[in-house]
Amino acid sequence: MFVRSHQRKKDGKDHVYWSLVETVRTANGPRQKTLCYLGELNSSAQARWLKTIEVFNEQGETQQLKLFPAHVQAPADDPQVARILVNRVRLERSRQFGACYLGLALWKRLGLDQFFATLLDQTEADVAWSKVVAVLAINRLCAPGSELSVEQRWYPATALDDLLEIAEGKINDTRLYRCLDRILPHKTKLERHLKQRYGELFGAQFDVLLYDLTSSYVEGAAENNPMMRRGYSRDHRPDCEQMVIALIVNTEGFPLSYETFDGNRTDVTTMETILRMVERKYGKARRIWVLDRGIVSEENLEAIRKRGGHYLVGTPRRQMKQFETELLKDDWTQVRPEVEVKQVSIPQGQETYILCRTQGRKEKEQAMRQRFSARMEEALERLAQTIARGRLKDRNKMERRLGRIQAQNSSVNDLYEITLQDTPEGLRLVWQMKEDRKRWRELREGAYMLRTDLQADTAEQLWSKYMQLTEAEAAFRALKSELSIRPVFHQLESRVKAHVLVAFLGYALWVTLKHLLKRPSSIAGQPSIGEMTPMKALASLSGLHSADIILPTTDGREIRLRRITEPTPEQASLLHQLAIDLPERLGLQPKCSADSAIA
Numbered sequence: 001m002f003v004r005s006h007q008r009k010k011d012g013k014d015h016v017y018w019s020l021v022e023t024v025r026t027a028n029g030p031r032q033k034t035l036c037y038l039g040e041l042n043s044s045a046q047a048r049w050l051k052t053i054e055v056f057n058e059q060g061e062t063q064q065l066k067l068f069p070a071h072v073q074a075p076a077d078d079p080q081v082a083r084i085l086v087n088r089v090r091l092e093r094s095r096q097f098g099a100c101y102l103g104l105a106l107w108k109r110l111g112l113d114q115f116f117a118t119l120l121d122q123t124e125a126d127v128a129w130s131k132v133v134a135v136l137a138i139n140r141l142c143a144p145g146s147e148l149s150v151e152q153r154w155y156p157a158t159a160l161d162d163l164l165e166i167a168e169g170k171i172n173d174t175r176l177y178r179c180l181d182r183i184l185p186h187k188t189k190l191e192r193h194l195k196q197r198y199g200e201l202f203g204a205q206f207d208v209l210l211y212d213l214t215s216s217y218v219e220g221a222a223e224n225n226p227m228m229r230r231g232y233s234r235d236h237r238p239d240c241e242q243m244v245i246a247l248i249v250n251t252e253g254f255p256l257s258y259e260t261f262d263g264n265r266t267d268v269t270t271m272e273t274i275l276r277m278v279e280r281k282y283g284k285a286r287r288i289w290v291l292d293r294g295i296v297s298e299e300n301l302e303a304i305r306k307r308g309g310h311y312l313v314g315t316p317r318r319q320m321k322q323f324e325t326e327l328l329k330d331d332w333t334q335v336r337p338e339v340e341v342k343q344v345s346i347p348q349g350q351e352t353y354i355l356c357r358t359q360g361r362k363e364k365e366q367a368m369r370q371r372f373s374a375r376m377e378e379a380l381e382r383l384a385q386t387i388a389r390g391r392l393k394d395r396n397k398m399e400r401r402l403g404r405i406q407a408q409n410s411s412v413n414d415l416y417e418i419t420l421q422d423t424p425e426g427l428r429l430v431w432q433m434k435e436d437r438k439r440w441r442e443l444r445e446g447a448y449m450l451r452t453d454l455q456a457d458t459a460e461q462l463w464s465k466y467m468q469l470t471e472a473e474a475a476f477r478a479l480k481s482e483l484s485i486r487p488v489f490h491q492l493e494s495r496v497k498a499h500v501l502v503a504f505l506g507y508a509l510w511v512t513l514k515h516l517l518k519r520p521s522s523i524a525g526q527p528s529i530g531e532m533t534p535m536k537a538l539a540s541l542s543g544l545h546s547a548d549i550i551l552p553t554t555d556g557r558e559i560r561l562r563r564i565t566e567p568t569p570e571q572a573s574l575l576h577q578l579a580i581d582l583p584e585r586l587g588l589q590p591k592c593s594a595d596s597a598i599a
Contacts, residue, residue, distance in 0.1 A: 098544025140506030144484035229263035362446025
């Protein structure tokens with residue numbers, strides 16, 4: 001790393017600019033990468049337009065200094081002159097800046113800084129609680145971790161202390177835990193605030209609601225948390241106790257609300273609670289609910305109708321049997337290269353049924369059936385040979401072995417007729433495929449059915465609306481992968497719920513960034529960044545750092561300049577399209593970040 005000078009002639013005058021660069025290896029050989037610009041230092045011919053810089057000392061007293069390179073003759077007897085030893089300039093205190101600066105910009109764009117300041121900062125504290133909440137939420141967006149990890153690893157490596165003006169050593173796990181306790185009572189106000197901001201920023205509408213559930217397991221016994229129970233684990237961790245999380249989003253993925261349930265709560269029993277909760281928070285309205293088939297029951301549909309709402313839902317596969325003849329007909333409408341739909345009329349019914357068939361889904365289900373059938377037939381063949389050789393003679397043991405095989409292959413068990421037959425040679429295991437069941441299975445593979453009380457011109461419109469349910473699934477994927485809502489390490493119920501609330505805040509930042517990235521470029525000839533995902537944007541900006549440039553002087557002092565590294569063209573374009581401006585320097589805060597002169 002070294003200092004390089006750049007000469008430029010402007011307005012008839014010679015100017016010399018300085019930058020801090022380092023040599024990096026590339027595929028085309030070594031290249032010099034600019035870390036940051038130091039700006040212009042004075043020369044002896046510039047007496048009329050001397051450049052000055054404002055610095056402060058350890059006592060916080062400010063003064064103006066005129067910086068000259070050591071080899072340039074500076075004006076004599078001027079106490080404001082500082083001669084810089086250019087060959088001894090160094091870089092210190094490098095911090096991650098770009099990703100957390102983006103997170104803070106999103107935080108402010110959603111108005112969450114003022115929202116939490118109004119609610120939490122009424123009492124005096126060493127660190128304003130609204131700033132501690134910001135630390136938790138930005139961590140959840142950028143590098144999710146536990147409160148201890150935030151204190152020990154992530155936060156000290158970021159520039160958030162400068163950006164939020166937090167004194168050194170004031171963020172610890174105890175303060176983070178206490179912050180969790182303070183934010184949970186404001187969950188409803190937060191949801192209402194975010195709904196309003198999404199409407200103001202993006203024109204988001206919440207007349208069509210997508211509702212789905214997921215689970216998150218806990219590490220540890222969680223003996224003091226009655227919410228944690230064993231139930232159907234979507235995380236494939238039946239060995240762990242869990243909680244159920246219900247999420248409501250609109251068709252664009254903006255969250256309206258969420259709720260937590262006991263870990264053994266079944267999906268179908270949550271609908272009535274959610275309907276009451278939404279009405280309590282947002283009043284009665286003619287909402288359209290899009291639901292997965294696991295939540296559907298006649299009672300739930302009646303509850304929606306009773307509130308004046310409408311529904312578009314998936315149906316259990318067992319109901320498709322009554323539409324077998326429709327599956328055989330060739331009057332399908334192709335709405336996508338691999339998707340076909342058709343509307344089915346129900347005599348004297350007020351509902352509409354839509355049959356859908358997908359080629360990719362058919363191939364997947366067919367491959368799964370063939371794999372499980374081959375595995376079951378192989379297991380049956382082994383058991384038959386064991387019985388035929390006389391190595392297994394007890395009928396009860398045979399039936400238990402057979403039961404295990406059927407349980408392990410339950411998805412294809414109904415396709416086989418299996419019996420233990422008495423023969424002169426003894427018991428024999430015999431099985432055969434049920435051809436009628438096999439034909440029905442082949443017919444329904446790749447097909448599913450929708451049910452709605454909405455009126456639409458075409459079946460394609462209803463199918464497209466139901467496909468928006470993928471936005472809820474995308475929200476859960478973001479919560480579980482990028483935002484790491486699982487596993488839960490907290491053992492108290494209130495802390496677990498607060499952990500989910502912080503993840504909800506992280507998702508609010510994530511979905512805001514997602515939709516900002518979809519906006520067309522405002523630069524003529526500049527391609528849109530719509531293909532960039534939130535994680536790619538965060539990864540790109542994570543290369544931006546803040547650091548202290550140390551300028552040693554000939555009189556033994558050191559001038560410390562806190563600056564941001566120079567963005568690459570890709571980073572600069574991304575920031576411009578997100579309408580985010582980098583500060584030229586970080587604020588003058590003697591205890592956290594500043595330009596300073598140390599004797």
